[in-house]
Amino acid sequence: MRSTPASPPDALRRRLLRGLATAILGVGLLGLSLPALADGPWQRLDAARSVLGDTPPHTEGLVLDLPLVSEDGSAVALTVGFEGRLAEGDYIERIDLFASDNPSPEIASFHLTPMSGKPEISTRVRLNETQRVIAIATSRQGEQFATAREVRVTVSGCLMRGDDAPPEPLSNARVSVPSRFTAGQPEEVRTLINHPMETGLREGANGETLPRHIVERFRVSLNGETAFEAELHQSISANPYLRFHLSPEAGGEAVFEWRDDRGESARHEASFELG
Amino acid sequence: MSHTELVVWSGLAIGLLFGATGQATGFCLTRGLVNAWRDADTRKLRGFALAMAVALLGSQALVALGVLSLGDALYLTPSPSWLAVPLGGVLFGYGMVLANGCGARSLVLLAGGNLRSFVVLVCLGLAAYMTLSGVLAPLRVWLEGITTLPLPARDLPRLLGLPAWLPALVIGGALAGWALAGSAFRASPRDWLGGSIIGALVPAGWYVTGVVGFDDFEPVRLATLTFIAPIGETLQYLMLATGTRLGFGVSVVAGVVAGALITALARRDLRLRGFDGPQHMLRSMAGGTLMGIGGVMALGCSIGQGLSGFSTLSLATFAALAGILAGARLGISSPLALSKQ
Numbered sequence: 001m002r003s004t005p006a007s008p009p010d011a012l013r014r015r016l017l018r019g020l021a022t023a024i025l026g027v028g029l030l031g032l033s034l035p036a037l038a039d040g041p042w043q044r045l046d047a048a049r050s051v052l053g054d055t056p057p058h059t060e061g062l063v064l065d066l067p068l069v070s071e072d073g074s075a076v077a078l079t080v081g082f083e084g085r086l087a088e089g090d091y092i093e094r095i096d097l098f099a100s101d102n103p104s105p106e107i108a109s110f111h112l113t114p115m116s117g118k119p120e121i122s123t124r125v126r127l128n129e130t131q132r133v134i135a136i137a138t139s140r141q142g143e144q145f146a147t148a149r150e151v152r153v154t155v156s157g158c159l160m161r162g163d164d165a166p167p168e169p170l171s172n173a174r175v176s177v178p179s180r181f182t183a184g185q186p187e188e189v190r191t192l193i194n195h196p197m198e199t200g201l202r203e204g205a206n207g208e209t210l211p212r213h214i215v216e217r218f219r220v221s222l223n224g225e226t227a228f229e230a231e232l233h234q235s236i237s238a239n240p241y242l243r244f245h246l247s248p249e250a251g252g253e254a255v256f257e258w259r260d261d262r263g264e265s266a267r268h269e270a271s272f273e274l275g
Numbered sequence: 276m277s278h279t280e281l282v283v284w285s286g287l288a289i290g291l292l293f294g295a296t297g298q299a300t301g302f303c304l305t306r307g308l309v310n311a312w313r314d315a316d317t318r319k320l321r322g323f324a325l326a327m328a329v330a331l332l333g334s335q336a337l338v339a340l341g342v343l344s345l346g347d348a349l350y351l352t353p354s355p356s357w358l359a360v361p362l363g364g365v366l367f368g369y370g371m372v373l374a375n376g377c378g379a380r381s382l383v384l385l386a387g388g389n390l391r392s393f394v395v396l397v398c399l400g401l402a403a404y405m406t407l408s409g410v411l412a413p414l415r416v417w418l419e420g421i422t423t424l425p426l427p428a429r430d431l432p433r434l435l436g437l438p439a440w441l442p443a444l445v446i447g448g449a450l451a452g453w454a455l456a457g458s459a460f461r462a463s464p465r466d467w468l469g470g471s472i473i474g475a476l477v478p479a480g481w482y483v484t485g486v487v488g489f490d491d492f493e494p495v496r497l498a499t500l501t502f503i504a505p506i507g508e509t510l511q512y513l514m515l516a517t518g519t520r521l522g523f524g525v526s527v528v529a530g531v532v533a534g535a536l537i538t539a540l541a542r543r544d545l546r547l548r549g550f551d552g553p554q555h556m557l558r559s560m561a562g563g564t565l566m567g568i569g570g571v572m573a574l575g576c577s578i579g580q581g582l583s584g585f586s587t588l589s590l591a592t593f594a595a596l597a598g599i600l601a602g603a604r605l606g607i608s609s610p611l612a613l614s615k616q
Contacts, residue, residue, distance in 0.1 A: 068518025069511070071408060077493075154408035155416060174491050190492045241492060 041148045042098075042134050047105045048146075051096050051136050057146035060084060064135045064149045073127045073153040075237040080135045081120035084145060092119040094138045099235050101131035103201055107235040110244070115227035117186025117247030124237040126199075127153050167194040169213065170266040175256055177246070180273050186247040191218070192239060193258050193266060199234040215240050217259045223252040250274055279520075282488040282495050286523040289476050289483065290530015293500065297383040297531070298538040300469025302326070304577040305371050305380065308603050318463050321454040322470035327585055328451035329474025334586035335443035337478050343485035347497045349574060350584035351429045355591040356572075358422040359415065363572025364580070364598020365605070366565045372606030373613060374399075374562025377577045378502035378570070381563075382528065386535035388547045394556060395563035396506055402567025403507035415572060431588040442588060476500055477582050484523055498523055499586075501579030503570030558613060573598060 040059065042048040061084020070076045082092050091114055097107035107125050119137065127133070130152045137145040176190040193215070200212025218230040218240070228244055246254070251274040259265040276284075296302060300322070307319035337343055345351065371377045374395045376384060381399070385392035405411045428434040432442050460466055480499025488495030505524030512525045539545045550556040570576045573595040575584050581599065584592035605611045 067520065068515050155412045176492065192492050243492070 040146055041100065041132050042136060042146045045098055045100055045105055045134065048096070048098050048134050048136060051138070052144060052146065055144065057136065057144040058084065059146060062135055062137045062145040062147040064133060064147050066133055066149050066151050068150075069152045069154065070127065071154050073129070075124040076127050076151060076153070077122065078125050078133065079120065079122040079243075080137075081118075082137050082145065086139055086143065087141060090139050090141045090143065092137050093140045095119065095121065096136045096138075097125070098134040098136075099125065099127055099131060100134060101129055102127065102235050103199075104234060106233040107133075108233060109231040111226075111229040111231075113227050115222055115225070115247055115249065117245040120245060122241075122243035124241050126235045126237055127151055129153055166196060169195045170215075170258060170260060170264055173256065173258065173266050173268045175268045175270060177254060177270050178272065179270075180275050181246070181248050181251075183249070183274055184247065186245040188243060189220075189246050190241070190243045191256060191268075192241045194239055195258075195260065197232075197234065197236055197238045197240060201234075213260065213262065215258050215260045217257075218242060219257045219259075220244075220246065221255045221257075222246065222248045223250065227254075248272065248274060278488055278490045279493065279495060282483055282523050283521050283526045285483040285487055286480075286526035287530040287533075289480055289500070290527040290532075291534035291537075292530075293379070293473060293476055293527070294383055294386065294531035294534025294536070295538040296469055296472045296534075297379065298387060298535040298544070299542065300465040302469040302473055303376055303380045304581060305376050305603065308600075309372070309607055312604070312607050316459075317457055318460045318466045321457050321460040322466040323581070324450045325454040325467060325470035326474035326582055328447040328454065329471050330477035330582040330586040331443055331450075331588070332447040333475055333478035334481055335439055335447075335588075337481060339440045343481060345481065345485075345497070345587045348584075348587050348589070349498070350580065350587050350589040350592055352574070352589075352591055353429050354423045354425045355574070355594070356419040356422040357424040357594075359419050359572040360574060360591050361594045361598035363569040363574070364595040364600075365602035366569025367573055367576060368569075368599040368602020368604075369606045369611070370562040370565025370567075370569060370602070371577060371599070372562070372603050373558050374566060375559075378506050378566060379500075379531065379576070379578050382502070382506070382531045383535040386532045387539040388545045390547060390549050391555075391559050394550075395559045395566075397510070398560050398563030399503065399567040399570075400507040400510040402564040403503045403571050404511065404567075406568045406571040407504060407507065411568065426590055428590070430590060431593075434590065439588065446588075474582065477586050480523075480527075480583070481586075488523070495523065499583045500527065501575050501583055502528070503567060503576045503579060507567070569602070 042052060061082060063081050063083055065079040066076060080095055080097065092112055094112065095110045098105045099107055108123065110121055112119055132148045132150050134146065134148045171194045174192045178187045181187055195215050196213060197215065198210050198213040202210050204210045212234065214234050215232050218232065219226060220228040227246055230242060232240060251272060254270045254272060256268040257265060302322060303319060304323050307323050310316040311320045334345065338345055374381065378396070378399050381392040381395045385396060406415050432439040435442065454470070455461060477499050484495050484498050505528050509525045509528045512519060512521065566576065570579070573580060574591065575595060577599055580592050580595040584595065
C-alpha cells in the first residue's frame, strides 16, 4: 500500500472496481452452483436414467471411491458404499454402476439382500478414457441415491504384456470367507476367478476380432437362499474380483457360483458357523 | 496392518537405508565412470560393480530357494523395442553426465542442500511423465509399436537353456571378483560397504513387493529399486494425494530423501549449493530432461536397469545397460561432451 492519499477520481475508480469484482464473483459462484441445482450426470446417460425413473435421486449417502488418476485403465479399483440413513426395516437392494463414456456404459448391477449385511462392494473396472463413473443405489422401499466421480485415465503403454499362456477361463476360483460369523455382524468376503472377460471389441494377434466372452452372473447363496448376486458386463476387468459382505442368519453352507455367456459355470463351496 | 500398508512402510525403510548409504559413501555410477575414464580411479566404479553382483546373487538366491518368482518383473518383457531400450539408455547415460548424477544421486544430493539437484529432479520427473503418459507418450508408444522385437527368450538363462543360478554365479562371481581385485578399492571401506548395502537392497525390494505384498485378491506390482517413474510419481503424488494411493515407488523416494537428510545432518554435511551461472543451470535442466525421457524409454535408470533389471538377467537389460554406458561415454569424453567436471 502506498502512503499517499487517494484523489477523488481514484477513490471512484476503486469503488467501481470493487463493484465489478463482486459482480464477477457472484456470477462465478452462481455458475458453480448451477450444475448442482440442475441435472446430475446420471440424467444425461440413458442407461442410468432407465434405472432412476422420473423422481430425482438423493445426492448424499452413496459414496464412490475411485482414484483421481489411473495409469492402467484396464483395472481401476472401485469401491461403492452406502453410508446414508434409511427408514427402519428398509435396506439397499440394488446398486448399479455405469461408466459414462465406455462403449457400453453398464459396468455391473449388484443385488443385495438383508443377508448381504453391509452395502459396500469393491471390484476392478475397465475405463477406456477419462470419464465419469456413476453409481445408483435403490432401496427396498424405492428410495434412490446417486453419485458420480470423475476419473482421469492415462496411457499405460509399456505395461502391455503378452501372457505366455492365459489361464483357463473359470479356473482357480479363490474365495476368502470367514469360517465363523457372529449374528448381526457383517463380515467381508473376497472372491476372484480366472476369466479373460473378453469384450468382443478387441483384435487378436491375427487381426480378427476376438469374440465376446465374459462372466455374466455371480451368485452367493447361504443354505440355498440367494444372499448376494451380481450381473457383470464387459467393463469389469479380466479375472473379476468382488469384495462384498455377508451376514448369515444361521450356520451352514455358502455356495459361490460364476456363470459365463457360453453357459459354462464354476462353483465354490464353504461351510461356516454362526457364533 | 494391511499388506499394502506394509509394502509402503517397508519401501520407506529401504529408501531410508539407500539414502543414508548414498549420502555417507557417495555411491554413484556417474562419479564412478568419470573417475575411471578421466583419472583412472576405479574405486567408485568397482563399488557399483559390487552392488550389481550382490543384487544379482541375492535376487537369484531368492528365486532358487523358491521364495519368489521374478517372472512378472517389468524388465522381463517378452517383446521389447530394439530401438527404444538402447536409445533410451544412451539418452539417460548422456543426461546423467550432464546433470552430474542420476536420479537417485540427485535425491541424495538434494537432501544435502544441493539446489541444483532440485532443478534436475523436477525436470526429470516432468519429462518422465511426459514420456510415460503425457504429450510424448503417443510418440513413444508408436515408436515402440513399430520396433517391437519378439525375443526367443526373455532372459539370459532361458536363452542359453541353463538353470538361472549358473549364469548368475558366473556373472556375479566375475563382477565381484573384478571389484575386489582392486587393492585401492579393498582399502576403501566406504566404497565396498556402500556397494554391498545398496546391492542388498535390490533383493530386499523384490521380497517386499513379491512376498510381503503378495495377495491373490489385491496384488501389488512386483518392483524394487528404480527411480525414474517413481520420481515423476512422487511429483504427481504431491499434487494429487487426495485422489491417489501411496505406493512402493513413492515411499522409496521419500525414504531416500529423508535418509540422506538425516545422515547429512548427523555428519554435519549440509550446505546450500546453487548454480555457477545460466549455462550450468541449462546443463542440469537438459540432463534431467534427457534422463526422464531416456529412463522411461529404456524401462529403467542406472539403478532400475543397472541393478534391478540386471538382477533378473533380462536380455532387454543388457541392451539398456550398453546404451547407458555408451551415453555416459559420449558425455564424458567425446566431441559431444559439454560438461566441465
